[in-house]
Amino acid sequence: xxxxxxxxxxxxxxEADASQHTNQLPASASDDNSDESSASATPQPASDDRQLxxxxxxxxxxxxxxxxxxxxxxxxxxxLGNKPIDDDLLEELEGQLITADVGVDATQRIMDALNNRxxxxxxxxxxxxxxxxTQELLDIILPSEAPLEIPDSDSPFVILxxxxxxxxxxxxxxxxxxxxxxxxxxxxLAAGDTFRAAAVEQLQTxxxxxxxxxxSQGSGADSASVIFDxxxxxxxxxxxxxxxxxxxxxxxxxxxxxxxxKVKRVLGKIDTAAPHETLLVLDGGTGQNALNQAEQxxxxxxxxxxxxxxxxxTAKGGVLFALAQKLPVPIRFIGVGETVDDxxxxxxxxxVDALLKxxxx
Amino acid sequence: xFDSLSERLGRTIKNLSGQGRLTEQNVKDTLxxxxxxxxxxxxxxxxxKQFVESVREKALGQEVLGSxxxxxxxxxxxxxxxxxxxxxxxxxxxxxATPPAxxxxxxxxxxxxxxxxxxLARMLKERHRKKVMVVSADVYRPAAIKQLNTLADDIGVTxxxxxxxxxxxxxxxAAMAEAKSTFxxxxxxxxxxxxxxxxxxxxxxSQLHSAIKxxxxxxxxxxxxxxxxxxxxxxxxEALPLTGVxxxxxDGDARGGAALSVRMITGKPIKFIGSGEKSDALEPxxxxxxxxxxxxxxxxxxxxxxxxxxxxxxxxxxxxxxxxKGKAFDLADLRDQLEQxxxxxxxxxxxxxxxxxxxxxxxxxxxxxDVETRRMIALVNSMTPQERKYPAVLKGSRxxxxxxxxxxxxxxxxxxxxxxxxxxxxxxxMSKGGMAKMMKSMQGKLPPGxxx
Ligand SMILES: Nc1nc2c(ncn2[C@@H]2O[C@H](COP(=O)(O)OP(=O)(O)OP(=O)(O)O)[C@@H](O)[C@H]2O)c(=O)[nH]1
Ligand SMILES: Nc1nc2c(ncn2[C@@H]2O[C@H](COP(=O)(O)OP(=O)(O)OP(=O)(O)O)[C@@H](O)[C@H]2O)c(=O)[nH]1
Ligand SMILES: [Mg+2]
Ligand SMILES: [Mg+2]
Numbered sequence: 001x002x003x004x005x006x007x008x009x010x011x012x013x014x015e016a017d018a019s020q021h022t023n024q025l026p027a028s029a030s031d032d033n034s035d036e037s038s039a040s041a042t043p044q045p046a047s048d049d050r051q052l053x054x055x056x057x058x059x060x061x062x063x064x065x066x067x068x069x070x071x072x073x074x075x076x077x078x079x080l081g082n083k084p085i086d087d088d089l090l091e092e093l094e095g096q097l098i099t100a101d102v103g104v105d106a107t108q109r110i111m112d113a114l115n116n117r118x119x120x121x122x123x124x125x126x127x128x129x130x131x132x133x134t135q136e137l138l139d140i141i142l143p144s145e146a147p148l149e150i151p152d153s154d155s156p157f158v159i160l161x162x163x164x165x166x167x168x169x170x171x172x173x174x175x176x177x178x179x180x181x182x183x184x185x186x187x188x189l190a191a192g193d194t195f196r197a198a199a200v201e202q203l204q205t206x207x208x209x210x211x212x213x214x215x216s217q218g219s220g221a222d223s224a225s226v227i228f229d230x231x232x233x234x235x236x237x238x239x240x241x242x243x244x245x246x247x248x249x250x251x252x253x254x255x256x257x258x259x260x261x262k263v264k265r266v267l268g269k270i271d272t273a274a275p276h277e278t279l280l281v282l283d284g285g286t287g288q289n290a291l292n293q294a295e296q297x298x299x300x301x302x303x304x305x306x307x308x309x310x311x312x313x314t315a316k317g318g319v320l321f322a323l324a325q326k327l328p329v330p331i332r333f334i335g336v337g338e339t340v341d342d343x344x345x346x347x348x349x350x351x352v353d354a355l356l357k358x359x360x361x
Numbered sequence: 362x363f364d365s366l367s368e369r370l371g372r373t374i375k376n377l378s379g380q381g382r383l384t385e386q387n388v389k390d391t392l393x394x395x396x397x398x399x400x401x402x403x404x405x406x407x408x409x410k411q412f413v414e415s416v417r418e419k420a421l422g423q424e425v426l427g428s429x430x431x432x433x434x435x436x437x438x439x440x441x442x443x444x445x446x447x448x449x450x451x452x453x454x455x456x457x458a459t460p461p462a463x464x465x466x467x468x469x470x471x472x473x474x475x476x477x478x479x480x481l482a483r484m485l486k487e488r489h490r491k492k493v494m495v496v497s498a499d500v501y502r503p504a505a506i507k508q509l510n511t512l513a514d515d516i517g518v519t520x521x522x523x524x525x526x527x528x529x530x531x532x533x534x535a536a537m538a539e540a541k542s543t544f545x546x547x548x549x550x551x552x553x554x555x556x557x558x559x560x561x562x563x564x565x566x567s568q569l570h571s572a573i574k575x576x577x578x579x580x581x582x583x584x585x586x587x588x589x590x591x592x593x594x595x596x597x598x599e600a601l602p603l604t605g606v607x608x609x610x611x612d613g614d615a616r617g618g619a620a621l622s623v624r625m626i627t628g629k630p631i632k633f634i635g636s637g638e639k640s641d642a643l644e645p646x647x648x649x650x651x652x653x654x655x656x657x658x659x660x661x662x663x664x665x666x667x668x669x670x671x672x673x674x675x676x677x678x679x680x681x682x683x684x685x686k687g688k689a690f691d692l693a694d695l696r697d698q699l700e701q702x703x704x705x706x707x708x709x710x711x712x713x714x715x716x717x718x719x720x721x722x723x724x725x726x727x728x729x730x731d732v733e734t735r736r737m738i739a740l741v742n743s744m745t746p747q748e749r750k751y752p753a754v755l756k757g758s759r760x761x762x763x764x765x766x767x768x769x770x771x772x773x774x775x776x777x778x779x780x781x782x783x784x785x786x787x788x789x790x791m792s793k794g795g796m797a798k799m800m801k802s803m804q805g806k807l808p809p810g811x812x813x
Contacts, residue, residue, distance in 0.1 A: 099406050101587040104397050165610060165638065166471025166583070174503075196638070197515075198508035205503035219511075248638075250613040283471065287403030287587025289615035310470060313556040315589035338470070338501065 085118060085129050093133055100318030100355045103288050106325060110136050130356065137352045140321050145348045146330035148277060148305060150185065156234040156242045158267060158274040160227075162260060162301060163281035164293055165248030168309035168335055170199065172281050173243050174206030175335070175343035180241050181210055188237070190230030190244040191216035192223045192263065203245050209340055213237075223247065224263045231270050244275070251296030261300055279332065281307045285315040294327050303327075309335030312342065316355045383420045383435060392417055395439055402655045404618035405591030408625045416442050440652065446621065447648035451630045454485075455604065458576040461494070461540040461548040465573065467566055467597055468581035470554030473609035473635055475505065477581055478551045479512035480635065480643035486518055491546040496521040496536035498529035498569060499553035509551050516640050519545065529553075529565055533573045550575070557596030567600050579632070581607045582623055590619035591626055598627040608651075609635035612642070620651050690785045692749040692777075696741040699734050739767040740777050752778055 090111070097107040113136050117123050123132045150157045159176070161169045170193070177187045189207050191214055193199035200216045207214035215230035227244045234242040246263065249256035267274040280303050282290050297303055308317045311334050320331060331346040392413055399409045420438045456462035464481065466474040478495055485491040495513050499505035506523055513520035521536040533550055540548040550573065555562035570578060580603045582590060597603065606627065608620050611634045624631060631646040741749060743766025748755055755763065760774045767773075 095406055098400060099588045099591075101403075101589075104400050164585070164613070166473065168471065196508075197511035198504040201504035201507045202502070250610065252612070252614050283583070283585070285469065285583070285587060285589045285593075286585045287615070287618065288401060289403070289585040289613065290587075292614055310556075313469070313589065314558055314592040315587065319587065 084125055085123070089126055089129065090115070090118075093129070096356060097318065100316035101287050101290075102318035102355075103291075103322045106140075106322040109325075110140075110321075134352055134356060137321065137355070138348055140324050141331075141352065142348045143328060144306075144320070144324045144331040145346060146332075147345050148330075148332045150180070150241060155271055156188070156231065156239050156274075157276045158231060158271070159241065159243045159277045159279060160246065160263065160267070160275035160301075161244060161279050161281060162246050162297055163248060164250050164283070167248065167281045167283040167286075168307075169193075169248065169281045170202050170206065170245050171338065172279075172307050172309060172333070172335055172343065173203065173245050174209065175340055176243060176333070177206065177210040177212050178340045179343060181212060185240040186238070187212045187241045187243065188230065188234045188239045189214045190227045190242060192227045192230075192244045193247040194219055194221045194223050194226060195247040199245070199247065206340075223259060224266045227263050228266045228270070231267060231274065235270065251293045251300075257296070257300045264301060277304050278302060279305045279307055280329075281309060282317075282319075284308045284310040284317040284335070285313065286319065288319060288322070290319040291322055291326060294323055294329070298327055298329065303329050305330050305332040307331075307333045307335065308346075311354075312336040317351070318355055320351075383422065383438075385421060388417065388420050388435060391435055398656065399618060399621070402616035402618035403585075403587045403590075403622075404655065405588050405622040405626075407591060408622045411625065412442070412446065412621070415446075440656065443621070443652040443656065444648050447624055447652050448630050450645060450647055451632060454481075454577055454632065456491075456547060456576055461537070461545040462577075463537070463573050463575040464547065464549045464577045464579060465566075465570060465575035465601075466549070466551050466579055466581055467601055467603070468554060469556065469583070469593060470502075472554060472581045472583045473607075474554065474581045475499070475508050475512070475551050476638065476640075477579075477607050477609065477633075477635060477643070478509060478549050479516055479640045481633075482513070482518045482547075482549055483516040483640045484643055485547055486516065492519075492544065493547045493549065494519040494521055494536065494540045494543070494545045495549045495551065496532060497523055497551045498532045499551060500525040500527065500529060500532075501553045505551075505553065512640065519543070521548075530569050530572050533569055537573055548573075557593045557600075563596070563600045570601055575604075577604045578602060579605050579607050580623070580627070580629070581609060582619055584608050584611045584617040584619060584634075585613065585615040586619040588622075590622040594623040594626045598629070603627055603629045605630050605632040607631075607633045607635060608646070612636045616655055617651060618655055621655055690781075692741050692744065692752055692781055693746075695781050695784065696738055696749075699738050699741075736767065736769060736773060737777050737780070740764070740769060740774055743767045752781060 093114070094107060094111050097110060098104070102110070110133070114123075114129070114133055117132050118129070123129050161173055163169050173189060177189060180187050187210070189203055189212060191200040191203045193203070194217070197219075200219060204214050204216065215226065215233055217226050217229070223246060230244065231242055233239075244263070246260060247256075249260070251257065264275060264278075278301050280294060280297050282293065286293070294303065294306070306320075306323070306329050308320060308331065311317055317334075323329075324331075333343050334346050334351070336342045336344060395416065396409055396413050399412065400406065404412070416439055419442060420435055454464070456464075466478055468474050475497070482493045482495050485493050495509060495518055497506045497509040499509075500523070506525065510520050510522070521539055523532040523536070527535075529552065536548060536550065550569070552566055552569065553562070555566065557563065578601050580594065580597050580601075582594070586593075606620075606623055606629055608617065608623075608631055611617060620631060623629075631648075631651070634644050634646050634651075636642045636644050740763055743763050744755075748759065748763070755774070755778065760771050764771045764774050
């Protein structure tokens with residue numbers, strides 16, 4: 001199950017197209033080694049030049065480290081090979097879910113389902129058990145696999161990006177702009193974070209990187225009016241997609257949540273269907289509080305999609321399972337790094353595989 | 362909302378009552394609940410295991426003293442241990458170095474490092490009258506340097522300009538030289554967010570550390586962090602000699618279990634908490650507050666102590682017995698309760714401290730003002746014992762007499778009766794987990810909601 005371990009070390013590693021990987025994923029999630037080799041068999045050169053420069057210095061050393069750890073993973077997997085089911089194994093799996101932030105309740109539900117299978121003798125050894133667990137997890141998260149589709153239309157498709165402080169909104173917008181322009185869409189960005197120091201400049205840099213226009217009024221301006229102006233200008237210029245950044249805010253701050261509602265209201269004056277997509281950006285390292293975040297933002301704004309970022313680290317984002325059961329919002333993308341290419345369409349299978357992967361650290 | 366520990370414990374802890382000593386057997390289920398509560402609060406699994414084990418060892422064999430029930434004794438062990446583990450209130454920065462004393466920030470992406478630099482700079486400038494310089498060694502995140510520049514200008518501290526074309530270590534060295542020659546007291550070095558598994562970036566920051574030899578190396582962690590806090594804290598602690606932790610974004614509603622994870626794994630003191638985006642939102646760390654937040658107990662523990670000190674045990678005990686036998690809650694009982702509440706600083710003070718205290722009927726809460734409470738007591742006092750016992754007999758002329766006796770109006774009597782009716786209804790409804798237990802617990806000095 002090497003796909004995420006591959007991504008994790010991606011900064012220095014040769015890049016590969018994620019969708020390509022996934023197509024090559026074996027049906028059985030427990031078939032670790034073949035997956036690992038498929039990941040390493042399809043390296044492509046890194047595409048981002050900016051990134052390359054930073055990498056060259058320690059690149060050789062890192063490649064070596066990477067090889068070493070991959071060897072270690074395989075080694076471990078071998079020793080974790082098939083064995084009979086006992087309490088230790090069940091506890092180990094339970095621990096894996098808990099440490100992935102799946103949460104107590106969701107973990108209990110999943111383990112109960114698993115235990116049922118065991119007691120009905122449907123699964124008899126550790127391999128079958130792991131496979132059954134993968135299946136349970138897939139059953140929960142598969143319905144959330146619903147990629148963002150942007151229909152052809154005369155007026156701009158508006159994506160409003162919201163979330164708590166520092167979750168990765170602005171960076172995600174930068175990455176998304178690239179994906180969309182590469183997909184042939186014309187994109188415009190709106191610098192709706194008028195609060196945080198240098199938030200506008202940050203978005204402008206992403207605009208330059210992608211060569212897309214950024215509408216801003218500078219710090220301290222009214223966020224709703226910036227985004228309103230941006231939509232008008234996008235309309236006038238026949239832009240396909242307008243992505244609006246907003247300031248990070250905690251879901252408990254009702255004044256700031258009202259401000260977001262206002263953004264939605266004023267957009268509606270230009271186009272009753274706008275925003276067409278309201279994306280909540282969750283930090284993948286967040287624990288159970290992500291549930292509160294999603295619920296509150298949904299209540300205020302009506303979410304249509306979720307992005308989970310920073311999955312290139314050791315955090316697993318397991319809180320999405322509890323979320324999928326509570327609030328079935330499509331998970332659109334995952335963030336796997338800080339560069340412009342580190343955004344992937346969410347796919348359930350590799351996500352589950354990565355979650356169950358035993359970290360060899 | 363999440364189950365708070367007090368609710369969880371309520372379910373199992375009653376099994377502990379009536380046993381004189383905490384034993385392996387009688388704390389087993391309760392320990393399980395503690396474990397779950399900690400996990401729900403995002404404390405990392407290995408840390409939970411270790412913590413629960415130490416609680417178990419401390420609890421076992423402990424004699425349950427005097428009027429404490431084993432359940433209360435146990436809660437006290439859990440809370441005390443948590444507070445002890447969280448460390449002292451310690452918000453002092455150690456800047457005893459030849460000036461400029463350097464503070465180095467480290468942490469994951471988006472944790473709040475840059476914002477915290479500004480908060481620390483402002484605090485040192487305004488409260489400690491230090492000459493502060495700040496510098497950004499973040500050459501990666503777009504506009505990171507500009508961000509710090511803007512913040513520095515806002516709070517009026519010196520900003521050392523850096524460029525994304527320079528190496529972080531060179532930037533830090535140059536800032537250090539400048540800070541020295543301009544006689545700065547403190548130099549705060551902001552760094553880029555980095556993943557603990559990013560070996561290049563971890564090497565970079567440890568190189569930075571060796572170059573500038575900071576007096577303080579602060580690990581900044583988002584209080585909403587989940588299980589990964591353990592991995593990250595461990596890796597940063599191994600890569601850098603951390604001297605302290607800053608816990609950010611505590612102004613939200615996260616339970617903040619990461620605080621315990623980071624504290625136990627690094628052993629380093631939590632020095633500050635960030636409680637907002639503005640540059641003045643930096644507060645000293647109070648272990649007891651963070652502990653009770655993790656446990657989800659409101660101010661329950663301090664309430665235990667307060668109640669302990671003030672409640673009239675005998676009356677509470679009588680009531681508890683009565684309630685247990687399923688007898689009605691009469692007006693005399695209401696009076697006893699009201700008197701106790703007055704003793705404890707009024708009902709509103711009490712209600713506010715209770716987890717779920719907001720669940721009381723609004724009429725009851727509104728009538729909880731002390732004046733109101735005293736009036737209600739006066740009304741009950743002017744009744745006959747029979748009227749207190751059977752409020753239904755209170756009709757027109759009796760009401761007039763009672764009101765006059767207390768120097769009040771008939772409508773006050775009506776209000777009292779209405780509140781009494783509400784309260785008895787509530788007690789019936791909450792027969793198992795609610796008021797009956799509250800009364801009983803008052804005898805055992807445990808507050809409502811703790812479910813003893
Ligand atoms: N490793 C990693 N870092 C990320 C990812 N996405 C964002 N980041 C980093 O997280 C930090 C915060 O990202 P921003 O995009 O500024 O977050 P934001 O939500 O816009 O923050 P505010 O506007 O301050 O609320 C930056 O250092 C980003 O480079 C990701 O997928 N992986
Ligand atoms: N509500 C709240 N927001 C905070 C707090 N501390 C920081 N923030 C916000 O969190 C976001 C990220 O803060 P930064 O200071 O940019 O974080 P950082 O660690 O420097 O981020 P990188 O440099 O990208 O790694 C910003 O929107 C800050 O305003 C806090 O205590 N409470
Ligand atoms: Mg932003
Ligand atoms: Mg920063």
